[in-house]
Amino acid sequence: MNTYIVMQGHTYQQERELGIIWSPQQDQGGLVPHSWSRMKEIQKEDRVFHYVKGFIVAISVAAGPYQTVPKPTTVQYERNKNEAGNLVRVDYHELENPLQVKANLKEILPLLPIKYSAFQENGDGNSGYLYPCNEELSIKFLDLIRDLNIYQVDEEQLELSIDNVRRTEGNTLIPVMAETESELKTKMRIDHQKFRKTLMPLWRNQCAVCGIDLPELLRASHAKPWKDSTNDERLDPYNGVILCANHDALYDHGLIAFNGQGRLFISPLINPEDYEKYGLVPNTKIRLHQENKPYMKWHKKHIFNENYKEKES
Ligand SMILES: [Zn+2]
Numbered sequence: 001m002n003t004y005i006v007m008q009g010h011t012y013q014q015e016r017e018l019g020i021i022w023s024p025q026q027d028q029g030g031l032v033p034h035s036w037s038r039m040k041e042i043q044k045e046d047r048v049f050h051y052v053k054g055f056i057v058a059i060s061v062a063a064g065p066y067q068t069v070p071k072p073t074t075v076q077y078e079r080n081k082n083e084a085g086n087l088v089r090v091d092y093h094e095l096e097n098p099l100q101v102k103a104n105l106k107e108i109l110p111l112l113p114i115k116y117s118a119f120q121e122n123g124d125g126n127s128g129y130l131y132p133c134n135e136e137l138s139i140k141f142l143d144l145i146r147d148l149n150i151y152q153v154d155e156e157q158l159e160l161s162i163d164n165v166r167r168t169e170g171n172t173l174i175p176v177m178a179e180t181e182s183e184l185k186t187k188m189r190i191d192h193q194k195f196r197k198t199l200m201p202l203w204r205n206q207c208a209v210c211g212i213d214l215p216e217l218l219r220a221s222h223a224k225p226w227k228d229s230t231n232d233e234r235l236d237p238y239n240g241v242i243l244c245a246n247h248d249a250l251y252d253h254g255l256i257a258f259n260g261q262g263r264l265f266i267s268p269l270i271n272p273e274d275y276e277k278y279g280l281v282p283n284t285k286i287r288l289h290q291e292n293k294p295y296m297k298w299h300k301k302h303i304f305n306e307n308y309k310e311k312e313s
Helices: 009-018 034-041 102-111 135-149 153-162 164-202 231-235 245-252 272-278 290-302
Strands: 003-007 020-024 047-052 055-062 067-070 084-100 130-132 218-222 240-244 256-258 264-266
Touching (some): 009 020, 009 047, 034 084, 047 084, 055 164, 084 102, 084 135, 084 164, 164 231, 164 240, 240 290, 256 290
Antiparallel strands (some): 003 130, 020 084, 256 264
């Protein structure tokens, strides 16, 4: 199961009434934006978060893969009138209390991918139609939505007696959220286990930096993080390194990095007087595999924190 974010704006009500999401196939210049061609990736049971004017307002479940159809005549699209498009039938489950993205930006921002993010750094939605939503971001959305939409039992019972419509919405939303979360977590756990299993022998079952070899302390650390990796990259044993818990945390947060030769770089956020405490020796080299290089370089370029000034963030 994969998850997506659809940016609907003024077409939301009409698409919801039809139980669909829809994008044109190509723009007037004949180009196919990634956010339209992504419609073709959706499979039955995939989940979609619906974003409208600053808020996640619904979660839907795809009823099947896309179909090529003419533009639904009841939907007012500004461009590409009458052109064929990609349509996916989805079952909408509306949130009683929508989730405001900007109000939760601090928690959402670290989970946005560098490429193909649905949101900008200030929390504004991007202008495309369908974006990927990685598992970590999906689970965060579900957590935040749950806080807003699921009440204590007595409060909920009170609501139920007052408002039958709310009860219907609530009853379909809660099981969908629970099932989605459980599937996402299972997928991540299985993939992490596979990744670790293939990574361990490549690093001789020890931390590449300090040599600690107690399995309980060892982590399989992605170089190109989960949120930025394709499904294949997530499982590629060369996309990462075995590190002890401390060095894994430093690597994840971009406080250390390795270049294409495996040379250790330490962020200026760490005081050189403390290197020994952290078990870090500047300019040490770890023994990289050739296939690690592109991933290590990606991490150093995008994750490594080389600046003093970002210290407060
Ligand atoms: Zn270590």
